[in-house]
Amino acid sequence: MQDQLIDFINNELLAERGISIGPDDELLLSGHLDSMAIFQLVAFIEGDLGLAVPAQDITVENFRTATVISQYLARL
């Protein structure tokens, strides 16, 4: 799941800006992903991975890095 997340982030959200992230790179606090990008990421998680993300879980604690996101999704 972590690889799918990294692929989506790099190919769909960051490719145009020529940025590529690894599993433990900061996504939110680095400014790589803004609120619209997170919306796209959540749409991917819900649509392609089939997991429902409650809106109140969209926080730094759960979405800081790709590793943190996959750990959070595993708890759902």
Next chain:
Amino acid sequence: MNFGLSSEQQQLRAEIIAFAQSELNNRVRDRDHASEFDADAWRRCAKQGLMGLRMPQALGGGGKDTVTTVIALEALGYGCRDNGLTLAIPGQMWSIQEPLLAFGDSEQKKRFMPGLCDGSTPGAHAMTEPDNGSDAFACATTARREGDDYRLDGHKTMIGLAPVCGVALVFASTRPEHGQWGLSAFMVEAGTAGMHCQPASEKMGLRTAPLGDIVFRDCLVPAANRLGPEGAGQAIFNHSMDWERSFIFACHLGAMQAQLEAATQYASRRRQFGHAVADFQSVSNRLADMRLRLETCRLLLYKAAWLKDQGQAIPMHAALTKLHLGESLLASSLDAMRIHGGRGFMSEFEVERSVRDNAGGVIYSGTSDIQRQLIAKLLPVEQR
């Protein structure tokens, strides 16, 4: 697909139009001149069940679905000429009650929802600040944790209902070093020490809806009043905008219908050069444009309501609806003014007021520029 209204919905619509026409149009022009809010009308609307329409019955609401709620609000806007009131009511419903329902714990819902539904504690949604409007997440108001409380400091501006609110949903940064991801939301009760609500100076339109500033200085708010977890402020704001942008103009749709009927009648009655002015194509084209806008607005609005009843987040549709209704309202108000000629400019006929009132619709809840940006940014998501 069924575009018809059920018999209960037709009945609700008829009841609300009759209620609004008989109880809400008291001294509207005088109150507009005096910038006066009709607190009695607010309470009467609450008693009629309008604020609580979509809220669960156990919390003092009517338990209706979104489509029925929109039908009721459209009826309210058709019958009520107080455009300030018909902005303030949906403002509270969509931007305070909905996030409270979605993010509040059961204790918070029990504490705050009944007063919002019964009109006793009008609710304000406080995000905008003197230096942060469109860039809402650059919020500078802070909330620092101190034991069982948060200490709020900051300044909110242009906040609907601020001067009369009983409670405000306030966005503040609990972790400034996290920027937009450090925001949290709080239900702050009016009268809390350190919270100061002030009316705004005179405004162009919507004068019957009070707007104002809320200043927080060393304002201690119990941690039990925080909505959702720390850092969920952005998600809560986005959630409330999904509702607000979709339905803030539900009443205005009814007002557009009434405006079109009045303009059509006037254009048939008013004679120049031996003809009704409606016979001149310049005038009839405007009526046709107004009718088309009414139709496209209605379709967008009711599709949004249907989508919400499927339990979806609809940021694209919300932005489309906000943009199109906001721009259409202003365009149709200007058309109505032109159709009425000089009378459209005179306060006596109340046509000029709709222009002043509806000019705000391209600004609040995110300007039309911001809606266009959101739509463009969401296109790739939609096309994946």
